[in-house]
Amino acid sequence: MQTTAEATAMQRALELAQHGLEADPNPRVGCVILDAHGDVVGEGWHKGAGTAHAEVVALAAAGEAARGGTAVVTLEPCNHTGRTGPCVQALLAADIAEVVYAQADPTPEASGGAATLAAAGVTVRGGLLADEARAVNATWTFSRGAGRPFVTWKFAATLDGRSAAADGTSQWITGEPMRRAMNARRARCGAIVVGTGTVLADDPRLTVRDAADQPAGRQPLRVVVGDRPVPASARVRGNDGRFLQLPGSDPRATLESLAAQGIHHLWLEGGPTLAAAWWRAGLVDEVVCCLAPALLGAGPAAVADLGISTIADIDRLRLVEAEHHGDDLALILNPLNTTKEK
Known part of the structure; x- marks a missing residue:
């Protein structure tokens, strides 16, 4: 069950995602880090292919305050190494206790992040404002499904x-x-x-x-x-x-x-x-x-x-x-x- 703080944070993460480049090969993603008390301690968004992903930017802003906290992100954290490392590992290294995401990642090579986090003991919940997240990346989501x-x-x-x-x-x-x-x-x-x-x-x-x-x-x-x-x-x-x-x-x-x-x-x-x-x-x-x-x-x-x-x-x-x-x-x-x- 999502808390009011998480729902508010997801709304903010969706706003952050829209700062990204719509034409970029990668999806637009926003992330908000809540500390163990539910307070916002970090924010970030993905600025384009080859740059740090939203989760990494938000974790850097949060620093030690992220430990034991919650990552609220508009897209399921990635589980693969591309131009940058997997966000799943960055979240685990930061000792995040919970991850709440909106849209499941439809990309085969990047999906599976939720399962990897859960296997490592992180509480993971998906689907919060999923439709709104898909709308932020409407053409990217379409292309993943249509090929x-x-x-x-x-x-x-x-x-x-x-x-x-x-x-x-x-x-x-x-x-x-x-x-x-x-x-x-x-x-x-x-x-x-x-x-x-x-x-x-x-x-x-x-x-x-x-x-x-x-x-x-x-x-x-x-x-x-x-x-x-x-x-x-x-x-x-x-x-x-x-x-x-x-x-x-x-x-x-x-x-x-x-x-x-x-x-x-x-x-x-x-x-x-x-x-x-x-x-x-x-x-x-x-x-x-x-x-x-x-x-x-x-x-x-x-x-x-x-x-x-x-x-x-x-x-x-x-x-x-x-x-x-x-x-x-x-x-x-x-x-x-x-x-x-x-």
């Missing part, structure tokens, strides 16, 4: 569904407020994916920008899929080593390659052909439609042929949220019955 990154398909369109004019020009359909909002969403992803057609037609940078329109400190991996060469002068290449071209056009192969690099949230910004291929493969998990109050009357549609020939086969989506940005409207949608390729 692939969560895919957000973002596109901009006019009221008549056009993504570009008849002459191929497409910048800018939406206004500056919408672009700033989408820049913030893009920053939460580990990779941005476009096709070679988009690169050759628009020469995009695909970077995350700050308020001064300069590249932000941390950049998603910029991924171009397709076999056509990307010009050496293409802006997408950049000079920060965050560019990758993947040959072929198989969405599943792309996801497999990116999952191996620790990507758990992918931002799909390709043109209508690429978008249609991913949709037909059933590999779009979220749609962000940036709708401009404008008309073109001709030009490429936002998505290419989906193989739907009758209204009975229409692919419908569920509206999750609607946002106003300037004169534009962002619709956040979840697919309901995407067409699957045979």
Whole structure:
């Protein structure tokens, strides 16, 4: 049975976790250390791959006061050695008496921490505010279960569904407020994916920008899929080593390659052909439609042929949220019955 102090500490640990980088390969984790009297003596959160885990940071802040106390952590303490040592051993070395965690670790190589702690005589309880913890790491949790990154398909369109004019020009359909909002969403992803057609037609940078329109400190991996060469002068290449071209056009192969690099949230910004291929493969998990109050009357549609020939086969989506940005409207949608390729 959790105490009021533990529930309060878990709420605080969830707040701490959200200071972490959402696009990092590792989950966002927060930890609060209570001493033997139930008072907070240490706090910490994980700042990204290769840095100390939340439990280690919190234990360092608590020092000797942690002895005989309780660690309240948003994710089951890890049980393996990666870039850093296992948190289970750090907790045992600190003589922690109890561990209360929210979400069980779904990662095979890192799970088992609760069992190891219990075997060493530590009282372990899991599940406190588990749903809230999963929400903090929604795409990371999804990717662990699905074995692939969560895919957000973002596109901009006019009221008549056009993504570009008849002459191929497409910048800018939406206004500056919408672009700033989408820049913030893009920053939460580990990779941005476009096709070679988009690169050759628009020469995009695909970077995350700050308020001064300069590249932000941390950049998603910029991924171009397709076999056509990307010009050496293409802006997408950049000079920060965050560019990758993947040959072929198989969405599943792309996801497999990116999952191996620790990507758990992918931002799909390709043109209508690429978008249609991913949709037909059933590999779009979220749609962000940036709708401009404008008309073109001709030009490429936002998505290419989906193989739907009758209204009975229409692919419908569920509206999750609607946002106003300037004169534009962002619709956040979840697919309901995407067409699957045979």
